[in-house]
Amino acid sequence: MPSLKDIRRRIGSVKNTQKITRAMKLVAAAKFARANAAVVAARPYGAAFQAMVERLVAAAGGSVPSPLLNEREEHKILLVLLSTDRGFCGGLNSNLFKQAVQFINAKRRDGVQVDLMPWGRRARQFSAKLSYEVQDPREKVLDKPSYGLAKELAADLVHRFEHEGYDRVYLGFVEFKSAMSQVPKFAQVLPVGKSHSGRSHKEPEIAFGPDILVEPSIQEVLEQVLKREVAGLIFRAMLEGAASEHGARMTAMDSATNNANEVLRRMKIQYNRARQAAITKELIEITSGAQAL
Amino acid sequence: MAELHVSILTPAKVAGTFSAEQVQVPGIDGYLGVLPGHTQLISELGVGELLVHTRQGIESYFVSGGYLDVGEGNHVTILVDIAEKPVDIKVDRAKDARQRALSRLDDKSGVDVLRAQAALRRAEQRLVVAARLSK
Numbered sequence: 001m002p003s004l005k006d007i008r009r010r011i012g013s014v015k016n017t018q019k020i021t022r023a024m025k026l027v028a029a030a031k032f033a034r035a036n037a038a039v040v041a042a043r044p045y046g047a048a049f050q051a052m053v054e055r056l057v058a059a060a061g062g063s064v065p066s067p068l069l070n071e072r073e074e075h076k077i078l079l080v081l082l083s084t085d086r087g088f089c090g091g092l093n094s095n096l097f098k099q100a101v102q103f104i105n106a107k108r109r110d111g112v113q114v115d116l117m118p119w120g121r122r123a124r125q126f127s128a129k130l131s132y133e134v135q136d137p138r139e140k141v142l143d144k145p146s147y148g149l150a151k152e153l154a155a156d157l158v159h160r161f162e163h164e165g166y167d168r169v170y171l172g173f174v175e176f177k178s179a180m181s182q183v184p185k186f187a188q189v190l191p192v193g194k195s196h197s198g199r200s201h202k203e204p205e206i207a208f209g210p211d212i213l214v215e216p217s218i219q220e221v222l223e224q225v226l227k228r229e230v231a232g233l234i235f236r237a238m239l240e241g242a243a244s245e246h247g248a249r250m251t252a253m254d255s256a257t258n259n260a261n262e263v264l265r266r267m268k269i270q271y272n273r274a275r276q277a278a279i280t281k282e283l284i285e286i287t288s289g290a291q292a293l
Numbered sequence: 294m295a296e297l298h299v300s301i302l303t304p305a306k307v308a309g310t311f312s313a314e315q316v317q318v319p320g321i322d323g324y325l326g327v328l329p330g331h332t333q334l335i336s337e338l339g340v341g342e343l344l345v346h347t348r349q350g351i352e353s354y355f356v357s358g359g360y361l362d363v364g365e366g367n368h369v370t371i372l373v374d375i376a377e378k379p380v381d382i383k384v385d386r387a388k389d390a391r392q393r394a395l396s397r398l399d400d401k402s403g404v405d406v407l408r409a410q411a412a413l414r415r416a417e418q419r420l421v422v423a424a425r426l427s428k
Contacts, residue, residue, distance in 0.1 A: 041306040048302055048370045052362045056335060147304040147374060215336035216321060224337065225360070235304050 004278065007271045011264060018260035024088065025253035032179060032246035038145065039176060039239045049232060056222055059212040067162060068192050068226040076113040078135065078166045079104065080157070080189070081127070082173040082237055083120035084142055084245045090252035092174060092244060093122040096184040100172050103186055104132070115166070119153075135160075142242045150235035157234075158227060161190040173237040179247035189233055192226045295329040299345055299369045301354060301376050308354065308376035315346040316369055318361050319418075327361075327369055334363040338373060340411070341418045353379055355422040357415055382423040391416035 002010075081100055083093050104114045115133040118124040119141040127134045136156075141149070157169050169190040174182045214221055299316055301308040316327045319341025327334075338359045345352040359373030394413035398406065 038305065042304060044300070044307050045302040045304050045372060048300070048362070049372055051364075052335060052360060052370070052372065055333075055362070055364070059335070150304075151374070212333040212335060215334070221335060221337055221360070232304065 002270075002274070004271065004274050007267060007274060011267050011271065014260055014263050014267065018257055018264070021253045021256040021260065025250055025257060028246050028250040028253060032243065032250050035239070035243040035246050036176075039243050042236065042239055046232060046236060049229070053225060053229065055212060056214070056218065056225060059214060060218050060222065066223055066226060068158065068190065068223070068230075070191050072167050074107070074110070074112045074167045076115070076166055077107060077168045077170060078115050078117055078157075078160060079186075080117045080119060080169065080171045081123040082141060082171060082241050083118070083123035083126070084241070085121040085140055087122065088252060089245055089249040092182060092248040093126070095182075096172060096174055097123075097126045099184040099186070100126075101130075103170075103172070142238060142245055145235065145238035145242050147231070147235050150238060151231045154227065154231035154234050157189060158230060166190075171234065171237055173241045174244040176240040176243040176247065180251055182244035182248055187233065187237070189230055192229055295367055297327065297329055297367045297369050299371070301343070301345075301356075301371045301373070303373055303376050308373075308378075309345075309352065311345050311347050311352060313345045313347045313369075316371075317342075317344040317346075318371065319343065319356065320361075327363055329367050331363050331367075331369075333365065334361065336361045338371070340414050342422050343371065343373075343376070353422055353425045355379075355382060355419050357418075377419070377422070379423050379426040382419050384420065384423050387416045387419040387423065391420070 079100070081096070083096060087093070104116075107114050113133075115135055116127045116130070117135040118127045118137045119139075121139045124137045124139065127137070141153075160166055161169055168188060170186050171189045172184065172186045175185040176182055297311075297313045297316060299309075299311045299313045301310070314329070317324055318327070318336075319339045321337045321339045324341070325336070338356060338361055340357045341355075343354040343356045345354075355375070355377045356371070356373040357375040359371065362370040362372065364370065390412060394409050394416060397409040398413065
């Protein structure tokens with residue numbers, strides 16, 4: 001049986017831990033509110049952009065030859081894994097990695113070479129453990145999601161797709177459903193087309209495309225728009241990943257704080273029992289001492 | 294008179310929505326104006342000042358990199374990477390950026406001229422938009 005002093009020390013340490021988890025929960029809650037607002041604020045642009053792409057494709061009359069739309073057979077693919085930098089967010093990253101392993105294994109069974117590109121410290125540690133080809137790891141991608149960074153990353157991916165022989169580029173990130181629920185998702189980034197709602201750009205041809213003027217030319221605009229679509233997809237994944245991170249951390253730290261309460265309650269009972277036992281023992285000693293006289 | 298329903302959107306947020314009589318945007322080869330009843334148009338935008346003429350007055354934005362989408366029913370959507378109101382522009386930073394770009398263009402030793410020119414243009418246009426504030 002641990003001594004009174006031991007139990008007291010342990011109670012103190014649990015209380016300190018609880019202070020930390022509570023503080024982390026509050027910080028995560030504040031960051032989560034901001035990240036959540038950012039996700040919501042980004043939606044109108046995404047929807048309007050989508051509508052514009054559809055109008056453009058319709059105006060082009062269904063035939064839009066672009067290297068970025070070029071579907072080819074998979075021999076070599078690049079999987080980008082977007083993770084958090086820090087832990088303490090429950091199973092967020094490990095769920096993503098578990099699914100990533102499944103994804104990779106399925107591809108490898110089909111004889112496809114899979115290269116990994118980790119974005120985020122956790123993803124970097126994860127890929128270091130596996131013996132895959134790892135490209136250009138990055139950290140702090142989810143720290144402050146910015147469109148500028150998304151554009152830079154998109155240009156990098158497009159370059160790799162066009163010049164380094166990757167037949168497809170996938171992005172694995174955590175889709176944000178709510179503070180309680182985040183779902184790992186693997187989206188095809190390149191070639192563009194499958195990313196939005198599973199539809200391909202090659203829709204049934206409209207005999208007379210709607211009369212839309214396109215400046216400077218449909219070909220040029222489309223090429224740029226497709227690149228921007230890649231950036232948009234990455235930006236959205238960044239926003240959702242950040243919201244997921246803070247949401248998951250908030251939930252994890254909340255349950256950690258509650259668990260600490262439970263542990264404290266049990267230790268207090270133990271402490272009281274031990275104290276009572278000590279008192280009883282002393283009383284017995286006194287009475288038996290008195291009897292001996 | 295019919296009015297334009299203008300929304301100015303950036304990837305991060307909605308920069309503004311207006312009912313307007315006219316919109317002037319910096320197209321890639323010069324400014325173009327949109328009035329109610331405009332034909333459907335999708336155009337790439339350059340760097341410059343975006344003007345929205347509303348009944349209350351003229352709203353000015355600095356915009357860079359994006360598209361103008363004029364759809365049916367007088368809907369005008371402006372999708373840009375950057376949209377800043379005059380009050381949000383940091384004049385000192387723009388001036389610094391202009392100086393940097395100018396000095397980079399001056400020494401000409403293997404610098405990315407196109408990039409420096411683009412930076413210069415952005416800085417100058419930012420200053421133009423910011424100058425509206427003092428008027």
